[in-house]
Amino acid sequence: xxxxxxxxxxxxxxxxxxxxxxxxxxxxxxxxxxxxxxxxxxxxxxxxxxxxxxxxxxxxxxxxxxxxxxxxxxxxxxxxxxxxxxxxxxxxxxxxxxxxxxxxxxxxxxxxxxxxxxxxxxxxxxxxxxxxxxxxxxxxxxxxxxxxxxxxxxxxxxxxxxxxxxxxxxxxxxxxxxxxxxxxxxxxxxxxxxxxxxxxxxxxxxxxxxxxxxxxxxxxxxxxxxxxxxxxxxxxxxxxxxxxxxx
Numbered sequence: 001x002x003x004x005x006x007x008x009x010x011x012x013x014x015x016x017x018x019x020x021x022x023x024x025x026x027x028x029x030x031x032x033x034x035x036x037x038x039x040x041x042x043x044x045x046x047x048x049x050x051x052x053x054x055x056x057x058x059x060x061x062x063x064x065x066x067x068x069x070x071x072x073x074x075x076x077x078x079x080x081x082x083x084x085x086x087x088x089x090x091x092x093x094x095x096x097x098x099x100x101x102x103x104x105x106x107x108x109x110x111x112x113x114x115x116x117x118x119x120x121x122x123x124x125x126x127x128x129x130x131x132x133x134x135x136x137x138x139x140x141x142x143x144x145x146x147x148x149x150x151x152x153x154x155x156x157x158x159x160x161x162x163x164x165x166x167x168x169x170x171x172x173x174x175x176x177x178x179x180x181x182x183x184x185x186x187x188x189x190x191x192x193x194x195x196x197x198x199x200x201x202x203x204x205x206x207x208x209x210x211x212x213x214x215x216x217x218x219x220x221x222x223x224x225x226x227x228x229x230x231x232x233x234x235x236x237x238x239x240x241x242x243x244x245x246x247x
Contacts, residue, residue: 114230142195216238
């Protein structure tokens with residue numbers, strides 16, 4: 001209409017619907033319900049799902065314990081914590097959390113690295129199933145939080161930052177010393193608790209676990225190029241090693 005402004009007459013009109021609301025969740029639901037004419041990526045609507053709302057409440061219930069960094073924040077809406085005194089490194093967006101879960105529990109570090117949006121879309125039935133337990137997402141976030149700290153403070157060689165999603169995939173094998181169950185198996189909860197117990201502490205045991213994961217990478221062989229690292233073939237090579245050596 002703006003481009004054809006000169007063609008408009010005094011009889012021209014346009015229908016406008018105004019909905020006033022202050023609750024963020026209600027606003028989000030209205031946007032989705034009325035979005036029938038404009039194509040919007042489904043991933044933009046993740047914050048409206050029951051699972052994601054459950055995750056928000058789960059992360060909110062966490063607190064630091066003696067000798068453990070266990071308080072993390074789940075950002076269901078962009079900018080949710082901008083007016084709060086919250087360390088940015090402890091805030092995890094929906095996308096980043098999904099990438100961590102996809103790499104660690106669905107064993108897709110190649111997708112988490114290269115195609116995070118596609119990973120969320122393609123694996124949505126598994127990645128965002130309402131049957132999944134909240135602890136899976138929290139354990140993945142705790143592990144990623146610790147890994148980032150160890151890389152940033154020099155405890156781990158910075159050259160391995162490019163392998164962070166692969167390290168997350170290897171870590172459960174290292175910590176639990178066995179192949180882990182599917183994400184909806186009831187045995188996954190104690191499996192996750194071990195990951196949280198190790199990764200929430202800045203001690204020698206935690207560092208050793210990540211160093212062992214890096215040792216696996218070196219045993220398998222580091223990728224010659226970024227494309228090698230991001231390939232499915234490289235992921236399968238690492239998984240073959242882990243499945244053979246952690247039983």
